[in-house]
Amino acid sequence: MSEEKKYTVVGTDVEEVKRLNRNSGLTYNQVKELLAKQIQKKK
Template sequence: MAKSMEPNRNQKNVTSSGADIDEVKRQNANSGLSYNQAKELLAKQTAEREMAQNDYVHEVGKENL
């Protein structure tokens, strides 16, 4: 009798080393920002801070004219 090509929904999706793939994906989804997301957020915050500092310096310069 030939085996069905459809995955058995009752079986866990595991790697050859025994790690539960679905559990790893679930934990990754709940782990917070990825490296690239954190890098992007820091770049955005740094740019905003620099813009605010430049605006402040420009305003202080106007007062001293």
């Protein structure tokens, strides 16, 4: 069974975007959580 690629209306490869996002580093919420933990340690 061949896996068919999914594209948005404008032609963006959905799986490629997901792959790039996984490899892009911390998310906004992960950064907020990390900063909050560091601030708590300093108190």
